[in-house]
Structures are given as structure tokens and as C-alpha cells.
């Protein structure tokens with residue numbers, strides 16, 4: 214440690230180290246740690262060591278959860294859940310409120326523990342992580358109080374298994390536990406093996422506030438413990454972590470009806486337009502990629518800067534980087550702390566080496582002793598360079614340039630991820646235009662890496678699905694009211710043989726597929742016998758053609774305003790109504806009337822399913838905006854050939870999606886009757902595409918297609934498993950459509966629209 218006179222000589226900071234005595238005493242007194250199950254800490258089992266990454270010192274011994282431990286925790290959670298859900302919203306709210314108060318009372322203790330365990334600077338854990346944790350529990354105490362008023366008829370899911378990463382250990386715990394409890398669920402949470410300590414301290418808070426035993430259970434351990442939790446008897450899995458593990462979990466849960474939300478990796482763009490305030494943008498980079506040593510899923514890791522200002526921006530950035538202080542995380546003036554573990558450090562160095570081998574130049578970013586890596590960035594880097602493509606998850610950004618706004622958007626979207634983006638421009642018109650065109654769940658305008666309990670957070674594309682925070686986040690922990698049960702649930706007949714026989718009722722008609730607004734012969738040139746004639750026997754190629762046609766229609770339909778889309782749907786309803794007699798003759802009165810009602814109903818919604826402007830602790834205008842997915846694949850119910858199709862296709866297109874629908878296999882003719890009505894109703898070609906034939910086979914191809922962004926599947930458990938497995942490839946969300954009476958009034962409404970949009974949260978500086 215330098216002496217005072219040395220410090221006076223060079224005017225450098227004097228170290229100001231936060232006292233960790235109380236935390237170290239606590240660790241000594243409590244350790245080794247067992248799991249927290251049914252309201253008490255179990256005896257420690259086989260343990261693993263947890264170390265301070267900044268020094269390598271041993272902090273604690275923590276139990277490695279076995280499948281039996283997980284099963285015991287799930288059992289305790291199951292036992293507790295009914296009673297917890299049976300409390301009134303106000304009663305649950307009081308517990309959440311008490312947790313928030315206790316987090317605040319132990320703010321310093323929790324910050325120091327987090328910093329010791331994770332290596333993040335104390336300034337961050339004290340000023341960002343822990344206050345956000347308290348805010349999360351306060352906010353969700355409010356949702357517990359308001360659940361029944363704001364989500365009428367909704368029920369909790371049951372027991373939620375939650376798996377979290379090591380980059381924001383306590384904050385991720387809060388993001389998972391607070392909404393689950395507010396909704397009336399119980400929880401088994403597995404913290405990351407590098408950073409389990411604040412979760413164990415949180416377990417003590419649960420005990421101290423008298424939370425009913427078993428409502429929150431914490432089982433520590435590694436990936437094997439996580440896998441055991443995924444395989445356990447839970448009703449939901451919420452996972453935050455790497456895309457690869459997320460993909461594996463999606464595959465494991467395929468067909469199980471366990472609800473899944475995934476918050477995965479990112480390679481988020483940080484776009485600096487020519488007219489940006491460059492000094493502010495450089496501070497934005499600091500907050501983006503050098504915050505938490507860059508171990509942030511939404512880090513602005515790809516800096517894209519307008520060519521005209523690139524030299525100045527680069528100079529400012531390099532100068533600012535040189536002033537970042539790397540050092541002991543407990544020192545209050547440290548900007549850059551330790552990487553969480555030597556394994557992660559090695560991973561970062563390896564990706565940087567791959568990047569430089571492929572021709573990029575690394576500025577800064579040098580590894581230090583122990584778990585430290587200095588801030589840096591890669592320049593002269595091409596779009597296919599491994600450093601540009603892979604999530605580095607360290608304090609290393611990439612820096613590249615663009616000429617025009619269109620190119621900026623193209624580069625920003627040139628990734629399989631879609632978690633976040635940051636856009637810098639002094640022009641509101643430019644910034645909001647870019648924000649609208651970037652495919653990401655969160656966009657920060659002239660700011661970066663801001664979080665709040667009221668602002669939904671989550672990804673597009675391979676960054677996962679589901680949202681955490683705010684009203685949308687609550688929906689992911691609730692089940693909507695049960696629908697009116699189906700009157701008939703005849704299973705699909707065996708896969709039809711193509712080319713079989715003549716039409717059963719003697720009407721000689723060979724219908725075609727409906728692709729891109731035109732009637733198309735099936736690729737295989739074959740038909741199959743169905744009631745009312747011969748239906749085209751579609752195959753994989755037909756699905757691919759339909760997806761291609763939908764892709765062409767998507768940008769224009771998606772960008773069309775709600776009013777214009779409503780006009781098209783009203784006109785469709787009008788034309789369906791004109792053809793009612795024919796539709797009744799083909800199906801039934803109930804089906805025909807339901808079909809007309811759906812077009813009319815979703816025309817009403819087209820310009821009214823709005824987002825919200827939500828309040829955050831910071832002075833920002835935060836808009837949560839519904840956006841269409843793009844191409845939605847729909848396997849329509851077999852048993853309600855007209856009402857089922859219309860009940861699903863109408864809400865999807867009302868929200869600006871385009872659709873590839875696989876019609877009822879056994880009775881597709883009513884769907885084929887729709888072509889002419891769609892044609893005459895100004896529905897642009899390619900917005901609705903209809904394919905008939907072997908439903909489950911076609912659904913598998915559709916679900917596996919990379920351009921299909923979301924899949925809705927009305928089918929049996931076996932076909933659902935096939936579809937969910939196929940969809941796991943590019944992590945598209947699958948909505949397993951519950952069987953219901955498709956002609957009933959409750960087969961339409963807001964709950965369908967919840968599946969038809971993905972939410973984008975846009976932060977704009979406001980006021981102050």
C-alpha cells in the first residue's frame with residue numbers, strides 16, 4: 214500500500230478498501246453450507262470450494278446438490294405451494310415487502326459478500342446490484358397485491374425450478390424469485406457453482422422474515438444439479454445462462470408441458486451515429502462492456518460507429534480506457550474487478566487469440582496476474598471473425614464502422630442473438646428509427662445497461678424467450694383461465710395415403726395449396742381423399758415455399774399500422790359474412806359464425822393491443838412495445854377445421870405476423886374454401902399461407918425451419934414433442950395450444966394475442 218506522501222507525490226488515488234470482516238465472520242460461522250430445503254439448512258453433503266476470484270482465497274465449502282436433494286426440495290416446494298397460493302395477494306405482498314426491507318437493511322453485508330464471491334467492484338454491487346434487488350422485491354410486492362385485479366382468472370403455475378448464472382448472482386435470484394412468489398408459485402432455485410453465497414444469505418432472509426417453510430428452497434451445485442432440477446417434477450423452468458445449455462434444456466423439456474423461459478447470451482450492438490454526442494457515447498461504452506468486466510449478457514459488445522466520426526471516437530475511447538482502474542474489487546475506487554474464475558479468464562483469452570489470428574488487432578485487453586484482464590477492444594475486425602461472432606463475455610468489445618443508417622441496422626442485426634442494443638444519436642428521429650429496426654428485446658437510446666423491476670427484459674431470436682420484470686414478466690409465472698373444454702376431441706386419423714381413391718361424396722374437385730396469395734399445385738403432384746373432395750398432399754418443399762412466400766410478405770405487413778390491418782380484417786369479416794351459407798354448408802353454423810366473429814374481433818384488436826409506458830427509478834421514458842415475431846408457423850386443430858384455423862390465424866396476423874398454417878388433416882376443405890375470400894379481402898399475398906396434408910410431418914418441417922420465428926401447435930403430446938425438439942434448433946418459442954371448444958366465445962381475446970407478439974423495451978432519457 215503506498216504511503217500518504219507517495220500518494221501526494223503522484224496524486225494517485227489512495228486505496229479505500231471496504232471492510233469485509235463481518236462477512237468473513239459470517240462465512241466462518243455458517244460454513245460449510247448445506248442446502249436450504251423446507252425452511253431449514255440441511256446438513257452439508259459432499260461439498261465443493263468457493264473462492265474469491267480476486268485473491269484465490271477459499272471463502273466457503275458449499276454442498277453439491279444430488280438428484281435426491283433436488284427431489285427433496287421439489288417435494289418441500291410442492292407441499293408449501295398450495296398454502297402459499299391460498300394466501301391473499303396482500304398477505305403474499307407483505308412477505309415480499311419484508312424481504313425487500315431486509316435486503317435493504319443488509320445492503321452493505323450483501324454487497325461485500327457479492328463482491329468477494331464474484332469479483333465485481335464493490336461500487337457496482339453496492340450502487341447497482343443490491344439496490345436493484347431491493348427494488349425488485351418492492352415492485353413485486355405490488356404485483357402480489359394487484360395480481361387478481363390485474364390478471365383476472367389467472368392462476369400460479371405451481372413449483373418453479375430456477376437456474377441462474379454467476380454474473381449477477383443476487384440480482385438474477387431476485388429476477389427469478391420475486392415474480393414467482395408474487396404470482397403464488399413456490400420455488401427451487403439453483404445458484405451458479407462459482408457464486409452460490411448470496412443465495413445462501415438470501416435463504417437466511419427468507420427464514421428471518423418468517424416466509425412459510427418450503428416456499429423458497431435453494432439447492433447449490435453445478436450443471437449436474439441444474440440438469441436434475443430440469444428433470445424433476447416441476448411446472449416451470451426459468452433459466453439464465455449460456456445459449457448452449459439453454460438449447461439443451463429446451464430439448465429435454467420438449468413435449469413435457471413444463472413451461473419454459475430462457476434468457477440466454479447476446480452479442481449486442483452499440484451503434485454510434487454520426488451526430489452522436491461522442492463523449493457521452495464513450496461513457497456508454499464504459500457502462501456497456503467494462504461494467505462487471507464485460508460479463509453481462511446484454512453488454513454492448515459490438516461497437517458500430519459511423520465512419521465519419523470513427524477516428525475521433527476511437528481516440529476518445531482509447532484515452533478513456535487508459536483511465537480505467539483495474540484492481541482489488543473491494544477497493545471503492547476500482548472500476549474493473551476480477552473475472553469470476555480462471556476458466557472464464559482462459560475462455561476470454563482464447564477467443565481474443567482466435568480473433569487476432571484471424572486478422573483483428575487487440576487494443577488493450579492484456580491479461581494481468583490472477584483473474585484480471587484489462588479493458589480492451591478488437592479493431593480491424595471482419596464480420597465473420599470469431600471475436601465478432603462469439604460472445605466473449607469479458608471486458609473486450611469489437612469496434613467496426615458503417616457508412617449509412619441502413620448498413621448500421623444490417624450489421625446490428627447480423628447476429629443469431631437479439632438481446633439488447635444501444636443507439637447513440639442526438640436526433641430523436643434517427644435514434645427511434647434505428648431502435649425500431651433493430652431486432653432486440655431491449656433498446657437503450659443514449660444510455661446503456663439500465664435495468665429496472667418495472668421494465669421487461671428478455672431476448673429475441675437465440676437470446677431466448679420470455680420476459681423478466683414488469684407486467685409482461687408476471688405473465689410468465691401465471692396460467693390463463695382454463696378454456697371451455699372441447700366438445701369433440703377426435704384424434705387425427707392415420708397419415709393419409711397420397712393419391713388414394715376418389716372423393717368420398719362424389720364431388721370432383723382437386724383443390725390446391727395457398728402460397729404467396731396464389732393457388733399452387735403440391736410439389737409432389739399428389740392429393741388425398743377427404744370429406745368433400747381431394748385435398749393437396751403437401752410435402753417439405755411446399756412448406757419451404759410457403760415460408761419463403763411468407764418471408765417476402767413479412768416486412769410490409771409487419772410495418773403496416775394497426776388501423777390499416779384492421780381495415781383488411783373488417784373487410785375479410787364482411788366477405789366471410791357474405792359467404793356464410795356456403796361456410797355453414799361446408800362445416801356447421803357454429804363454425805361459420807365463429808370464423809366470421811374471429812375476423813371481426815381481431816380487427817378490433819389490431820390497433821388496440823398496446824404496450825405500456827412503464828415507470829422506472831431512473832428518469833427515463835420507458836416504452837414497452839409489442840412487435841410481431843415475423844413468420845409464425847401454426848398447426849391448426851384437427852377437429853374444428855374452420856373455427857380452429859381462424860381462431861389462431863386471425864390474432865397472429867392482426868398483430869402484424871405472417872402465417873404458414875397447416876390445416877386440419879382430416880377435414881381440410883373448409884380451409885381451402887377460404888382462399889377466394891382471402892383474395893377478395895385485400896389480404897396481401899403471402900400473409901396467410903395454407904398447406905394441407907400429413908399434419909405432423911409438415912409441422913416438424915415447419916418447426917425446424919430457421920426463418921420461422923415462433924410456432925403454435927395444436928396437437929397431441931407426441932407431435933408436440935417432435936415439434937418442440939425441432940424448434941429447439943434456433944430456439945423458437947412453441948406455444949402448445951390447449952384443446953378447447955373453438956366455436957366458444959372464450960376462444961378469442963387477449964390471451965391469444967399474448968402469444969402473437971414479442972415485447973421490446975425502449976429506454977429514452979426523459980426530463981432531468
Ligand code: NAI
Nearest residue numbers: 377378404405435436439440454455458477478510604606
Ligand atoms: P452455463 O450456462 O453453463 O451456466 C449457467 C447456469 O446453468 C449455472 O447455474 C450452471 O450450473 C447451470 N447449468 C450448467 N449446465 C446445466 C445443465 N446441463 N442443465 C441445467 N443447468 C445447467 O454458463 P457457464 O459455463 O458458467 O458460462 C459459459 C458461457 O456462457 C459464458 O462465457 C457466457 O458466454 C455464457 N453465459 C451467459 C450468461 C447470460 O447471462 N446470458 C450467464 C453466464 C454465462
